[in-house]
Amino acid sequence: DKLSLLVIPGSVRQGSLNCTLARAAMRIAEAQGAATRLLDLRALELPLYDGDIEAKQGVPAGAVELIEAIMQADAVLVVTPEYNGFPTPLVINAFDWLSRAPAAASRPAGLQATANKPLGLLSASPGALGGLRAMNYLRQYFQMAFGMLAHPRQFALSRANEAFDAEGKLKDDKARQQVEAVVQSLLQLAGAVKTKA
Ligand code: FNR
Numbered sequence: 001d002k003l004s005l006l007v008i009p010g011s012v013r014q015g016s017l018n019c020t021l022a023r024a025a026m027r028i029a030e031a032q033g034a035a036t037r038l039l040d041l042r043a044l045e046l047p048l049y050d051g052d053i054e055a056k057q058g059v060p061a062g063a064v065e066l067i068e069a070i071m072q073a074d075a076v077l078v079v080t081p082e083y084n085g086f087p088t089p090l091v092i093n094a095f096d097w098l099s100r101a102p103a104a105a106s107r108p109a110g111l112q113a114t115a116n117k118p119l120g121l122l123s124a125s126p127g128a129l130g131g132l133r134a135m136n137y138l139r140q141y142f143q144m145a146f147g148m149l150a151h152p153r154q155f156a157l158s159r160a161n162e163a164f165d166a167e168g169k170l171k172d173d174k175a176r177q178q179v180e181a182v183v184q185s186l187l188q189l190a191g192a193v194k195t196k197a
Contacts, residue, residue: 002035003190005183006073010080010091010123010134012042017124017160018131020168021179022079025122028176028183029077039069041094048089049096059110063097067113070098075118075190076148077183081125082134087141099145115147118193120186121154122179124163130156149193153185 007029009022026036044062047053053060070076080091101110119142123131135154142148155178157163163170170176 002033003074003187003194004035004037004072005029005075005077005187005190006037006039006069007077007079008039008041008091010041010078010088012040012090016081017126017157017163018079018081018122020164021122021124021157021160022077023168024164024170024176025077025079025179025183028180029187032180032184032187034183034187037069037073039066041066041090044094046094046097049093049100054100059097059101063094063101063110064107066094066098067101067107067110070113070117071107073117074194075120075186077120077122077186078138078142079122079124080131080134080138081123082129082131085133087134087138091138092141095141095146111146114142116193117148118186118189119148119150120182121150122157122182123155124157124160126159126161128158130158130160132156149189151182151186151189153182155179155182 009019046062098110103109121135125131
């Protein structure tokens with residue numbers, strides 16, 4: 001059975017550098033024998049977290065979609081820019097909602113779905129740090145609050161506005177090798193976790 005990788009970009013705008021990097025990582029994962037799925041967080045149509053919405057309507061359907069996507073995946077790869085040194089609200093809001101989802105007949109609670117799930121981190125930015133600071137916050141967020149198994153290997157693509165060719169491929173061999181190494185080590189961890197389960 002192929003390992004399945006769920007790829008979640010933290011920016012979904014047209015021309016997003018992080019979406020471009022996410023797609024490059026997906027092609028790399030497929031070349032390494034994995035099945036991949038891209039999850040568009042915007043399509044989940046999650047409102048900004050609001051305790052009154054939760055009290056009146058419960059957790060929105062989009063959070064359940066996110067839980068189901070994570071359950072079906074052997075590993076999750078988050079590919080995000082940083083805003084003012086911080087992860088994007090798109091990512092944090094989606095996972096804050098997930099963390100509020102209780103167990104139901106058909107599925108576990110949000111935090112049960114994420115527990116012990118292998119996680120990889122990539123980021124891209126036109127700047128010199130490439131989104132490194134956001135990745136470090138996300139590592140802490142996903143490990144400490146969600147129990148995910150964040151792989152130590154991560155990569156921040158700096159000068160990302162110059163990094164891709166017209167087909168969205170990474171021009172620089174060293175950058176491509178870094179992404180390959182992140183994907184490979186994540187898939188190895190996912191394989192080890194799956195074998196033990
Ligand atoms: C940014 N950007 C940015 N870049 C960076 O390297 N460090 C930072 O702290 C910030 N801060 C920041 C704040 C806000 C509100 C915005 C909108 C942008 C620039 C950012 O990296 C750039 O817009 C990327 O192109 C965003 O990623 P996508 O959308 O191309 O994937």
